[in-house]
Amino acid sequence: xxxxxxxxxxxxxxxxxxxxxxxxxxxxxxxxxxxxxxxxxxxxxxxxxxxxxxxxxxxxxxxxxxxxxxxxxxxxxxxxxxxxxxxxxxxxxxxxxxxxxxxxxxxxxxxxxxxxxxxxxxxxxxxxxxxxxxxxxxxxxxxxxxxxxxxxxxxxxxxxxxxxxxxxxxxxxxxxxxxxxxxxxxxxxxxxxxxxxxxxxxxxxxxxxxxxxxxxxxxxxxxxxxxxxxxxxxxxxxxxxxxx
Ligand SMILES: *[C@@H]1O[C@H](CO)[C@@H](O)[C@H](O)[C@H]1NC(C)=O
Ligand SMILES: *[C@@H]1O[C@H](CO)[C@@H](O)[C@H](O)[C@H]1NC(C)=O
Numbered sequence: 001x002x003x004x005x006x007x008x009x010x011x012x013x014x015x016x017x018x019x020x021x022x023x024x025x026x027x028x029x030x031x032x033x034x035x036x037x038x039x040x041x042x043x044x045x046x047x048x049x050x051x052x053x054x055x056x057x058x059x060x061x062x063x064x065x066x067x068x069x070x071x072x073x074x075x076x077x078x079x080x081x082x083x084x085x086x087x088x089x090x091x092x093x094x095x096x097x098x099x100x101x102x103x104x105x106x107x108x109x110x111x112x113x114x115x116x117x118x119x120x121x122x123x124x125x126x127x128x129x130x131x132x133x134x135x136x137x138x139x140x141x142x143x144x145x146x147x148x149x150x151x152x153x154x155x156x157x158x159x160x161x162x163x164x165x166x167x168x169x170x171x172x173x174x175x176x177x178x179x180x181x182x183x184x185x186x187x188x189x190x191x192x193x194x195x196x197x198x199x200x201x202x203x204x205x206x207x208x209x210x211x212x213x214x215x216x217x218x219x220x221x222x223x224x225x226x227x228x229x230x231x232x233x234x235x236x237x238x239x240x241x242x243x244x
Pocket of ligand 1: 117
């Protein structure tokens, strides 16, 4: 999840990384906002092809042959493994709006994703007092996902050092589609469990917006500042415009 927010963030910032693949263009006769929109479009290519020189893997589709996680949260402990994992749809965004408000030092944006989905085989082994083992195929999709947000930044007075002050991201999801096999060996009950998951995820995303927003702000602000590093605003504009 962290990397998804990071992507949205990089996109919105005019893509510090992705912009380097942007077609060179004449910045003079374009507004900065339209330069950002072009950077966002260029970032689609980075998601699809990766950028080895910046250590960015292909993220659309994102694949993993096999991975497993151990978790221990007091009440529950166990392992969760995935095999043949494929995440699709991160590149299928439509930029609904992207505005740079220079006087207020902020960028507001809205992205729409028709479907971000995961197909995988999974393997769950959950224990503590009882034992639950599940294995099967799974498909899970967030459909009609909308991400609206605002990034506030500051510029150093003398150095025009760019710093991100605050990132607010408000996601909403139109529909959650969960098709996890083998949660129960009874088909009807399995469907019911998936419906519970669908409802839970929908409510978590759509109703806890302030919680999500502040969590993202805490996670993403330092990451983004680290990505920007010592670059000044003019460095970043130069990168975006492919200029020198
Ligand atoms: C998964 O997402 C991709 C990209 O958005 C989409 O083309 C595909 O139809 C989705 N798969 C399903 C089964 O909905
Ligand atoms: C579901 O679990 C059963 C055993 O409970 C197993 O035989 C079957 O292969 C599993 N389905 C998948 C798709 O792995």
